[in-house]
Amino acid sequence: MKIRQYLLKLEDDLMxxxxxxxxxxxxxxxxxxxxxxxxxMVILGNTRPRGxxxxxxxxxxxxxxxxxxxxAYSDDPxxxxxxxxxxxxxxxxxKEEMPWAWLVIVNEGPFSPRAQALVExxxxxxxxxxxxxxxxxxxxxxxxxxxxxxxRLAKRFK
Numbered sequence: 001m002k003i004r005q006y007l008l009k010l011e012d013d014l015m016x017x018x019x020x021x022x023x024x025x026x027x028x029x030x031x032x033x034x035x036x037x038x039x040x041m042v043i044l045g046n047t048r049p050r051g052x053x054x055x056x057x058x059x060x061x062x063x064x065x066x067x068x069x070x071x072a073y074s075d076d077p078x079x080x081x082x083x084x085x086x087x088x089x090x091x092x093x094x095k096e097e098m099p100w101a102w103l104v105i106v107n108e109g110p111f112s113p114r115a116q117a118l119v120e121x122x123x124x125x126x127x128x129x130x131x132x133x134x135x136x137x138x139x140x141x142x143x144x145x146x147x148x149x150x151x152r153l154a155k156r157f158k
Contacts, residue, residue, distance in 0.1 A: 001134050002108070002134070003040070003074045003075070003106050003107075003108060003134065006106055006132065006134055007040060007041050007072055007074075007106065010041075010070075010072065010104065010154070011028050011041060011043060013153070014043050014045075014070060014153075015028060015043065023045045023046060023047050023068045024045050024046060024047075025043045025044065025045035025068075025070070026044065026045050026046075027043070027044040027045070028041065028042070028043045028044075029041070029042045029043075029044075034088040034089070034091075034092055035084060035087060035088030035091060036081075036084040036087075036088065037073065037081055037084050037085045037088045038073070039071050039072060039073050039085075040072050040073050040074050040106075041070075041071075041072040042069060042070070042071050042072070043069065043070040044067065044068070044069050045067070045068055045069070046065050046066060046067050046068060047065060047066045047068060066097075066098065066099045067096050067097065067098045068098060068099070068100060068101060069089075069092070069093075069096075069098060069101045069102070070101065070102040070103075070104065070150075071085070071089055071101060071102065071103050071104070072103075072104040072105070072106060073085065073105060073106075074105070074106040074107060075107060075108075076105055076107065077107050077109060077110065077111050077112055077115065078111075078112045078114070078115055079105070079111070079112075079114075079115040079118060079119075082105075082115075082118070085103060086103070086127060089101055089103060089127060090126075090127075093126065093127075099126070100125070100126050100127065100128070100146055101126070101127050101128075102127070102128045102129075102130070102146060102147075102150045103127055103128070103129045103130070104129075104130050104132060104150065104154065105129070105130070105131050105132070106132045106134065107131070107132070107133055107134065107135075108134050108135055109133065109135050110133050110135065110136060110138075111131050111133060111140065115131065116131065116140045119131055119140050119141070119142050120140060120141075120142065120143065121143070122142040122143065122144070122147065123142065123143045123144050124142065124144055124147075125144050125145070125146075127142075127144075127146075128141070128142055128144050128145075128146030128147030128148075128149065128150045129141065129142040129147055129150075130142070130147065130150040130151050130154050132154050139151045139154045141154075
């Protein structure tokens with residue numbers, strides 16, 4: 001599978017309800033520059049799900065409506081752009097008052113052991129990170145709850 005195909009599948013899955021356990025994703029952007037990073041894809045949504053009349057009313061009354069996002073970029077097996085990407089995401093989160101976001105880094109080959117260890121040690125509750133190696137179909141996800149969830153979602157494309 002190629003990176004573009006993977007990103008299309010990820011976008012389709014999130015936009016059609018694959019991430020509904022935590023958010024309703026409604027907008028998608030390609031080649032979005034933020035800070036020093038050009039993200040291949042950014043998908044935006046919010047935590048208040050859509051539904052029929054009764055479930056929509058319950059969601060409006062009982063659930064907060066926070067904005068959330070999934071950022072994706074590719075071809076960085078050593079994670080040289082990770083620091084600038086996390087900084088750009090943090091600034092975007094602060095500006096949009098976003099409680100959390102996902103970062104998916106896709107590569108058509110293996111990530112360095114240092115890169116995998118760096119992501120596995122990340123326990124940030126605000127940004128969940130997943131490394132997707134399309135060649136071996138391996139997913140490395142951060143230890144935070146949203147990182148683990150993104151890892152499970154990303155495995156759907158094996």
